[in-house]
Amino acid sequence: MLHSLRTLVQEVNSTHDLHVALDIIVQRVREIMQTDVCSIYLRTKKENYQLMATEGLMSESVGQVVLGFDEGLVGWVVARAEPINLENAAQHPRYQYFPVTGEEKYQGFLGAPIIHHREVLGVLVVQQSENRKFDESEEAFLVTVSAQLAGVIAHAEATGALGSIGSAPKQARFSGVSCSGGVALGEGVVVTPPADLSAVAQTVCDDPDSEIEFLLGCMRRAKTDIEHLAEQLKGRLSAQEQALFDVYLAILDDATIIKEVTDRIHTGESATWAWSQVILNHVAAFTHMDDAYLSERASDLRDLGRRVLGHLQQSAAKCRIYPDNTILVGEELTASILGEVPQGRLAGVVSVQGSSNSHVAILARAMGIPTIMGAVDLPYIKMDQRSIIVDGYRGLVITDPVEELVSQYQHIAEEEKQLVEGLEAITDLPCETLDNHRVALWVNTGLMADVMRSLERGAEGVGLYRTEVPFLLRDRFPSEEEQRKIYREQLKAFHPNPVTMRTLDIGGDKSLPYFPIEEANPFLGWRGIRVTLDHPEIFLSQIRAMLKASEGLDNLRIMLPMISSVSELESAQVLIYRAFHELLDENYAISLPPIGVMVEVPAAVYQARELAARVDFLSVGSNDLTQYLLAVDRNNGRVAGMYESLHPAVLRALKDIVEHSHSQGTPVSICGELAGDPGAAMLLVAMGYDVLSMNATNLPKVKAALRAITVEDAEELLAQVIEFPDAPSVNHSVDEFLKEAGVYKLLRTPAATEDIEIDQ
Structure with a gap:
């Protein structure tokens, strides 16, 4: 049966037509299980379940038999979301007879739900003419078939919903991981791997x-x-x-x-x-x-x-043509593919694979292009020349949208444009609350393209410079001199403001092509400081390049990623001191820069006091910290909906970090995506964070929000929401607070499109 199952899945995967796939399934399952009937019922838009394919029932019944939720035996399978196995179906009180099927002669009934992402997409049914209760092995096999085919049917259903060449396409919606906010409306241009x-x-x-x-x-x-x-x-x-x-x-x-x-x-x-x-x-x-x-x-x-x-x-x-509003679509896009699009024509990016830390995501954020990665169910090969909406706030891709939806998103896009123009007036104003509390707003950078955008938006420093970007964009390790030149450019561009350079942070979902790290569980594996401590030659070269680059500028800060113990910190400090003294011996006129630690794993939260006592600053990486606290991979489209930045557990951890750090007289900043959310920024200020570092695009929005409130009001909000049991309750209260402050309509970045209803 395992061989039969593999063959069945291969056959279904080889077709791009939903109806052909369904016919293959009912034919093969009937043969394998040696039953009289095999049928598939699939969910329709109205939450009914329609007979879509059968082998054994009357062929004219396909498309004619429709059962509502909890109606008939099929509806009962849906309602229970588990298999139903009956020896004599006709005697069951929920049995519903449809003359068009000719099923009155079949008594034995076994139905298994087809479930994808917690939703019952349909029911797979086998029937037998004689009274028969299917045995445990048969029931287990049908459940296995349903589980194996759930994803295939979901993908095929989506593909079929889009129609074939020559037929009118229908609006469809697909989820992914938002990597760059905003909305984009445009025309799909599909880029495919060569000769695949x-x-x-x-x-x-x-x-x-x-x-x-x-x-x-x-x-x-x-x-x-x-x-x-x-x-x-x-x-x-x-x-x-x-x-x-x-x-x-x-x-x-x-x-x-x-x-x-x-x-x-x-x-x-x-x-x-x-x-x-x-x-x-x-x-x-x-x-x-x-x-x-x-x-x-x-x-x-x-x-x-x-x-x-x-x-x-x-x-x-x-001969490829890029329209003025190109939505670039592919299975796995690269930075070089983005570079092929003529300047000014790239409106949005959608990738089936990839993560928020991929080359494409980093570059797209720097360019301010709405981007979604991990849209695993998107039938991307059918997206060429299709009308597409990219909702970078909710991580949604809407294909062939109806006119009403296009109009709503165009309105959002126009509001965004007006917002950007309106916020230009506060660029040179300080980020100061109504009760005169000054908050430092810094930026996260990785490319030189980020520099001009950051300075134009009033950045007061760099809270996170991703030094791995130059490593990612090369086919070998950059030399010490090459690194020095790159770091010097960043330090000079922001001088005299501070620039916080994170040491090489690879591993997890950031792999160098010339230094591959393959692990079963990369996020809990060899990454960040663990890699560079194991390779001191890489670490020392980078530290020397940073220190050389800071000569005469003295605005460098060094930050160590993925620290989970005091011993790791001390080992890294020994290497930094060694590099510093070596350069002094080589007659470089440099000063020892402030050294800090990124708090991004739970162990660092509970050792924040000990770490703060040994460094010049702490900086919270809220993206990784949130995913580790919640055990949710933020780059996995299947669980991305469980990634809640304002989860009460996250808020309590963030508050504890500030208290422990300040108890040692050590300043603390935050450089994750949370800092760029205006609502969350208010809570962070109430907690006492000294610096908020964010994407340059969000800086004006955060500044406008903080200038509209008092610290006292923010502290009252924090005291209230930190005791809540779940993230939705926190989000609701923060939204209400923004409304009262008069900034909700313009500044609700993560929820900008939440009121738009999208039919699948």
Whole structure:
């Protein structure tokens, strides 16, 4: 059964059509379980469950039978969200008979819910004519099938909702991880990996004849490549191996494959899409053959398909058009792909894979581009030339939005534009509350592109300079001199204001291509200070570069990431002192800069007093601290909704850190995303944080919010919400406080679009 299950999942994965996938499922499950009937009921928009595919019931009943929530046996499975196994279904009080199905002759009933992200998408049912209660192994198998296929059906359902080429698309919504706030409305431009048959964008063509000529030209170029390769390897391969090239050439001349592709092009499909689909269909056919020799030919066909696809994509890329409001979409985008978009045309970014710390996310934030990563359910290959809305506040991608929704988001976008223009007036004003409490607002940076934006928005210093960015953007470790030049630019740009440089923070979801770290659980593994202490040559080179860069400026601060014990701190300090004295011996006129620790793991929270007694400052990394406290990976789209920055446990930890640090006379800052949330910033000021460091885009909003309140009012709010049992209650009270302060409408950054209702 395990082999059968794998084969079934492979078959379903190989199709991009929802109805074909459902037909495959009911056919195969019926065969494997040797039952009389197998059917699938799927949820519709109105929370009803409709018969979508069957093998055994009357075919005309498909699409005709609809059951409401908790209606009939299928509805009972939905309501209970667990399997129902009955020996005689007709005698059960919840049994509901539909004459169109012809199911009156079936007595045995077993239904298993298809659940994805806690939602019952449908019900998988098998039935038997005689009275029969399915045994435990059969019930377990059906549950296993449902669990395995839940994600597949969710993805296929979403794909089907978008329609096929030539049909009217429908609005659909997909969730991901917000990496850069704001909203963007535009047209999708899909960028796919080179020569990946399973990742070709579904595009159309206007001139089938020209498209076919383009296809045949690429096939001829691929044929020439193969002939040249065969000639080069002649004499080095056996006759059997040499014959493989003849097989490739024969396939390229196969009239059947050429006709299949050209027929699809005549319907309006592009050459790249038509070619990939035909090859994948043939590969799937070979793969499922029982004959070992024939099944192995699937890899030959796939290889040939990639060769032709490479030529198709290479030529098509040269002709790619970027509209004025480009929404860049891909499975795994890179910084270089963003760079290919002409200046001023990139409106938004959506990636199926990736995280908030990827190259793309860092660059997009620096550019102020709304960005969503980890949109795992998005059928991205169908997004080319589609109308798309990127909601960077809620981490949503809305495809083919209706006019009313477009109008609502356009209104939000216009409000954002007016807000930015309105806040320019307070750029040069101090961040001071109504009762004259001064708050230092610093910025987080990583690229030189951040510098000008930060200074324009009135930044008073840098609370976090991500030194790993220059490492990420190279194909090797940067030399000490290369680092010195980069750090010098940052220090000079913000002089005389302080610049806090975090030592190399790799590991977790930040991996260097030339220094890969592969671990089963990277967030609890070799990362941050753990890596650099194990490689003192890397750490010392970086510290020396920082100290050299600070000569004559003296505005450097050094911050150590991922500290979880006093011994780690002391080991790092020994290396810093060593580098400092070495440079003094080399006649550099430098001063020992302030040294601080990032508090981002629970251990550091409970040792904040001991750490504060040994350093010049503490700085809270609220992003990592929140995910470690809540055990929620913020880059995982499946649990991102559980990442609550204002969770009471997080607030209490943040308050404790300030109290412990101040008890030692040590200032404390916060440099996570929380500091850039105007509502959260009020709570942080009430706690006593000395510095708030944030993305430059959010700095004016935070300043405007803090200038509209008193510390006394913020302290009363904190005393109230810190005792609440859950994050929603905290968020509600903070929103009400913002309303009373008269700044809610303009400054509710994380909730800017929460009032917009989006139909799936």
